[in-house]
Amino acid sequence: MDSLWNLFFVGDKFLGIEWHAWKIIGWFGNVAFFSRFLVQWYATEKQKRVVVPIAFWWLSLAGSLLLLAYAVFYRKDSVFIFAYAFTWIPYIRNLIIHRRAAAGQIPCPGCGLRSPQAANFCSACGTSLRQSEPQG
Numbered sequence: 001m002d003s004l005w006n007l008f009f010v011g012d013k014f015l016g017i018e019w020h021a022w023k024i025i026g027w028f029g030n031v032a033f034f035s036r037f038l039v040q041w042y043a044t045e046k047q048k049r050v051v052v053p054i055a056f057w058w059l060s061l062a063g064s065l066l067l068l069a070y071a072v073f074y075r076k077d078s079v080f081i082f083a084y085a086f087t088w089i090p091y092i093r094n095l096i097i098h099r100r101a102a103a104g105q106i107p108c109p110g111c112g113l114r115s116p117q118a119a120n121f122c123s124a125c126g127t128s129l130r131q132s133e134p135q136g
């Protein structure tokens with residue numbers, strides 16, 4: 001049991017880190033920023049083509065804002081602050097562009113892929129995107 005304790009605790013510090021609120025905020029920022037890479041990789045492997053899912057931009061935005069807050073209010077380090085001072089701009093812009101593009105598309109009832117309004121069939125699964133007219 002002591003060896004397990006010694007694996008995670010250095011002295012009285014978990015992983016050798018002195019934990020407090022700003023450390024937790026900074027680490028949440030790191031986790032969000034790192035996990036976007038896993039989300040993008042998973043989406044690409046799943047669709048067998050390079051894709052950037054909307055979750056990638058949300059995780060990028062959350063991670064960069066948390067790390068910016070950590071840099072500004074805790075570290076007060078100009079290099080660290082500058083590294084995250086402007087990264088949120090393209091993330092928000094990409095979220096806006098994605099929202100506008102998605103608003104003009106229709107979801108496939110078969111697989112959920114969004115297609116342009118003018119499409120008659122889903123390009124992924126071939127399901128008809130036009131609701132059948134009532135017979136009468």
Ligand SMILES: [Zn+2]
Pocket residue numbers: 108109110111112113122123124125126127
């Ligand atoms: Zn489909």
